Amino acid sequence: MELEKIIPEADDFLPLLGTDHVEIIVGNAKQAAYYYMSAWGFQPLAYKGLENGSKESVSYAIRQDKITLVLTSPLEPGGDLNRHINEHGDGVKNVALWVDDATKSWEETTKRGAKSAFEPKTLQDTDGKVVLSGIHTYGETIHIFVERKDYNGTFMPGYTAWDPGYKPEPVGLKYIDHMVGNVGWGEMNTWCKFYAEVMGFAQIISFDDKDISTEYTALMSKVMSNGNGRIKFPINEPAEGRKKSQIEEYIDYYKGAGVQHLAVATDNIIETVTQLKDRGVDFLYVPENYYDDVIDRVGEIDEDLEPLKKLGILIDRDDEGYLLQLFTKPVLDRPTMFFEIIQRKGAQSFGKGNFKALFEAIEREQENRGTL
Numbered sequence: 001m002e003l004e005k006i007i008p009e010a011d012d013f014l015p016l017l018g019t020d021h022v023e024i025i026v027g028n029a030k031q032a033a034y035y036y037m038s039a040w041g042f043q044p045l046a047y048k049g050l051e052n053g054s055k056e057s058v059s060y061a062i063r064q065d066k067i068t069l070v071l072t073s074p075l076e077p078g079g080d081l082n083r084h085i086n087e088h089g090d091g092v093k094n095v096a097l098w099v100d101d102a103t104k105s106w107e108e109t110t111k112r113g114a115k116s117a118f119e120p121k122t123l124q125d126t127d128g129k130v131v132l133s134g135i136h137t138y139g140e141t142i143h144i145f146v147e148r149k150d151y152n153g154t155f156m157p158g159y160t161a162w163d164p165g166y167k168p169e170p171v172g173l174k175y176i177d178h179m180v181g182n183v184g185w186g187e188m189n190t191w192c193k194f195y196a197e198v199m200g201f202a203q204i205i206s207f208d209d210k211d212i213s214t215e216y217t218a219l220m221s222k223v224m225s226n227g228n229g230r231i232k233f234p235i236n237e238p239a240e241g242r243k244k245s246q247i248e249e250y251i252d253y254y255k256g257a258g259v260q261h262l263a264v265a266t267d268n269i270i271e272t273v274t275q276l277k278d279r280g281v282d283f284l285y286v287p288e289n290y291y292d293d294v295i296d297r298v299g300e301i302d303e304d305l306e307p308l309k310k311l312g313i314l315i316d317r318d319d320e321g322y323l324l325q326l327f328t329k330p331v332l333d334r335p336t337m338f339f340e341i342i343q344r345k346g347a348q349s350f351g352k353g354n355f356k357a358l359f360e361a362i363e364r365e366q367e368n369r370g371t372l
């Protein structure tokens with residue numbers, strides 16, 4: 001692993017305030033919303049569908065602290081949403097970024113070579129206005145710039161507040177720590193260059209196939225960050241190994257590049273993971289012998305080892321502190337998108353020390369799926 005230059009904030013031509021929301025196109029938004037509310041503790045926020053004038057698609061916005069997910073399904077046959085589901089299965093379509101000026105964000109990025117997804121447009125209702133614009137990134141994924149400084153409504157014009165009365169307890173998820181994209185063979189550098197040149201990001205870490213390999217499979221990864229560090233996008237590509245890597249498996253099933261995982265932060269990973277497991281979320285299995293020498297490797301930690309071991313939570317340390325992390329199995333039927341739960345105790349890295357244990361765990365899953 002090499003640590004790369006830190007970002008010069010002075011020429012940040014694309015100031016990003018944070019992740020606004022992540023929109024997942026799904027086959028059945030009503031049931032997906034129920035899953036993320038029941039299992040993950042998201043709270044109902046806003047809705048658009050037949051009842052409030054959306055005739056072709058339905059969307060449920062749900063929220064937990066700073067994380068907003070939008071689940072969208074088509075209401076009619078044909079059209080782009082059905083094509084997206086047919087091709088990719090359920091998957092992330094829009095990674096929306098919160099900005100002060102969506103028009104300028106679009107101008108600055110398209111001027112630098114971004115392919116426009118849609119020009120700046122203003123949505124208005126009695127609560128004010130939201131300006132949106134969009135650019136393409138890897139695969140069919142789109143970055144939407146969301147300007148909401150003149151808006152006081154629940155979520156966005158077109159949506160009405162949604163309060164079904166069903167509100168399972170949150171599980172302590174706070175914000176999106178990072179969001180990872182899988183791209184095809186030899187495409188990692190192309191997309192890192194895109195984030196650097198078009199969006200003004202800097203590369204903060206790179207891992208080559210020597211860092212991330214097991215006996216069977218390998219991958220490469222670079223982490224791109226915006227100027228204030230609020231948005232971090234690691235980009236993975238497959239590397240040659242004796243068997244098929246998880247990145248290739250993803251690309252095979254997603255039919256191209258796309259969002260691989262959302263890492264969501266908590267202040268208490270033991271509590272959060274206990275809740276998630278109780279509610280039926282499946283995590284990768286970590287062999288118990290992982291814990292035999294983990295304290296020798298990472299040094300003293302605040303937590304008792306026993307609950308971490310019981311829940312299969314992984315630990316890693318860097319120069320600045322340590323982190324606790326754990327990965328779910330894919331949350332969709334195709335072996336594509338999953339979640340990472342992460343608690344940072346100073347560490348700013350991504351758990352390199354766990355890669356081997358983690359990828360061996362993923363290989364066991366691939367073996368069961370017959371895709372290794």
Ligand code: FE2
Nearest residue numbers: 180263340350
């Ligand atoms: Fe991650």
